[in-house]
Amino acid sequence: MALAESVKPRERAPAIRPSFRAERKLFREGFSRIAGVDEAGRGPLAGPVVAAAVVLDPKKLPKGIADSKMLTAARREALFALLCERAEISFAFGSVAEIDRVNILQATLLAMRRAVRGLSAPVDAVLIDGNVVPQRMPCEARPIVDGDATCLSIAAASIVAKVIRDRLMARCEATFSGYGLGAHKGYSTKAHQIALTELGPCRLHRRSFWRVAAFYEPTQGELSEVWEESELGDEAA
Secondary structure (H helix, E strand, C coil): CCHHHHCCCCCCCCCCCCECHHHHHHHHCCCCCEEEEEEECCCCCECCEEEEEEEECCCCCCCCCCCHHHCCHHHHHHHHHHHHHHEEEEEEEECHHHHHHHCHHHHHHHHHHHHHHCCCCCCCEEEEECCCCCCCCCCEEEEECCHHHHEHHHHHHHHHHHHHHHHHHHHHHHHCCCCCHHHHCCCCCHHHHHHHHHHCCCCCECCCCHHHHCCCCCCCCCCCCCCCHHHHCCCCC
């Protein structure tokens, strides 16, 4: 076993701890139910994008919430369990077909809107990671750049979205064997690229991403990828 394979991923201490300041500011403005919204799975070559909406109880804030990318898989699972007990959560998908039809950004925004509307009761406002707000949101919506690192509700949503998507991809490995989906979750790792070359794409692969579109005739795969895989593809945490 290579040294790199024998070293377990370690949790990285975030430079900035997410806080509840943005939520409290909205409370002072008169909003009472506030959800944080984030996604997981914009960069992978395979599988849906998952969005989550989380409404935290100010009196029952779980300790240790942080940007999901800064946490180990075990820590994310533990925090996910706490959030299921102490918060209100909803998640939704942007399917592979939708990603290929409208592009990854629009499919992500669609999943975000579905997640918010899937909450058990309407919210007054949502805080969304990034700089784009989905259209036709049912309430006040405010974007926060790097919100998963600075805003507690968004960080919580990042954990929920990541855990749900990772679990889904692990389950898909049994049906779509040979690609290692349970390990890299569909990201464009070297192992995934080799498997893709040897096996070709399956139904889970996004034909609008250029590494997958290359296996089809130009008229079948639209090269409309929003994210450059050289920047996002090696993330497998």
